[in-house]
Amino acid sequence: MNLREPITLSRACEAIEIPSGIRNTIPAGSTVRVMQSLGTSYTVATDRGYMFRIDAKDRDALGISPGAATDEFAVKGTFSEQLIKDELRTVFDPEIPVNVLDLGLIYSCAITPLQEGGNRLELKMSMTAPGCGMGNVLKADVENKLSRLPEVKEVHVEIVFDPPWHPGFMSESAKLQLGFDLDAGQNEPGPSVFR
Numbered sequence: 001m002n003l004r005e006p007i008t009l010s011r012a013c014e015a016i017e018i019p020s021g022i023r024n025t026i027p028a029g030s031t032v033r034v035m036q037s038l039g040t041s042y043t044v045a046t047d048r049g050y051m052f053r054i055d056a057k058d059r060d061a062l063g064i065s066p067g068a069a070t071d072e073f074a075v076k077g078t079f080s081e082q083l084i085k086d087e088l089r090t091v092f093d094p095e096i097p098v099n100v101l102d103l104g105l106i107y108s109c110a111i112t113p114l115q116e117g118g119n120r121l122e123l124k125m126s127m128t129a130p131g132c133g134m135g136n137v138l139k140a141d142v143e144n145k146l147s148r149l150p151e152v153k154e155v156h157v158e159i160v161f162d163p164p165w166h167p168g169f170m171s172e173s174a175k176l177q178l179g180f181d182l183d184a185g186q187n188e189p190g191p192s193v194f195r
Contacts, residue, residue, distance in 0.1 A: 004033045006047075013061040015052035018043065018094050021133035026052060034062065038092040039099070039141075053094045053137070079119065079151035084109060087149060091141045094134060098177060100125065100142065104169025107160060107191045118153035121146055125157050126165045135159050163191060 012028045026032070026046070036043035040056040042064075054062065077083045088101040100106055107124040114120055125142065127135045139157045146155045167180060169191075175182055 004035065006031050006033055007044075007062055009061045010063060011061045013054055013058040015044075015054045015058075016094075016134070016137055018051040018053055019133045021135070021137050024052065026054075028061075032062070036092070036094065036097055038097060039090045041092070041094065043094045051095075053134075077150075079149060081109075081111070083149060084111075084121065084146065087145045088142065091138065091145055093128070093138065096128070096178070098170070098174045100138060102171040102174040103128070104171065104174070105138075105165065114153055116153075118151050120154040121152060121156070123155075123157045124160045126160055128165055130161050130164070 009026060009028055009030045009032060012025050015024055015026050016022070017024050026044075031047040032044040032052075034042050035045050035051070042054045042056070042059065042062060043051060044054055044062070045051050056066075059066065077086070085101060088106060089099045091100045092098070093100065093103060093105075096103065105126050105128070107126060110122045112120045112122065123142065123146075125139065127138070136159075139159055142157050143155045146152060167175070170178070170180070172182065
């Protein structure tokens with residue numbers, strides 16, 4: 001598959017409209033272009049100018065076959081802070097080709113051992129804009145991904161806007177990827193203690 005080439009959907013598929021976050025169905029026969037293919041979803045633009053996020057489970061409608069592995073998104077490794085970070089780096093903003101950790105959206109992550117065994121993860125996460133309609137979608141992505149980790153029994157993500165996110169919260173690699181000038185004064189580190 002070549003990104004941005006027109007693709008005709010082979011079947012109807014569920015999608016989430018960007019940036020509103022409204023669930024919708026794109027009809028079979030619709031023409032789309034894949035704008036972003038990162039993590040476990042695809043951002044597509046329709047021939048009518050709308051953008052949608054399609055989950056990897058519906059990639060066959062785009063003509064994309066799954067990898068050879070039966071579960072190509074299986075988590076590998078034992079529970080650790082690094083494994084949490086690695087998993088957060090698989091969650092992408094559907095409009096910005098950078099993961100939520102490097103975007104600086106994860107403000108904190110507390111790991112609490114549970115009496116009955118396993119761990120509870122409590123995260124504070126922000127959005128790039130307070131009115132972001134994709135907030136609950138990204139929150140659910142983070143909760144779903146982290147709940148698959150070994151030894152994780154509970155995951156709770158709280159969306160916060162204090163302090164308000166700004167580009168200075170991004171990692172240096174994210175700034176470089178997005179073409180930000182590293183000397184432009186937007187380098188105040190974000191509240192994340194989890195980089």
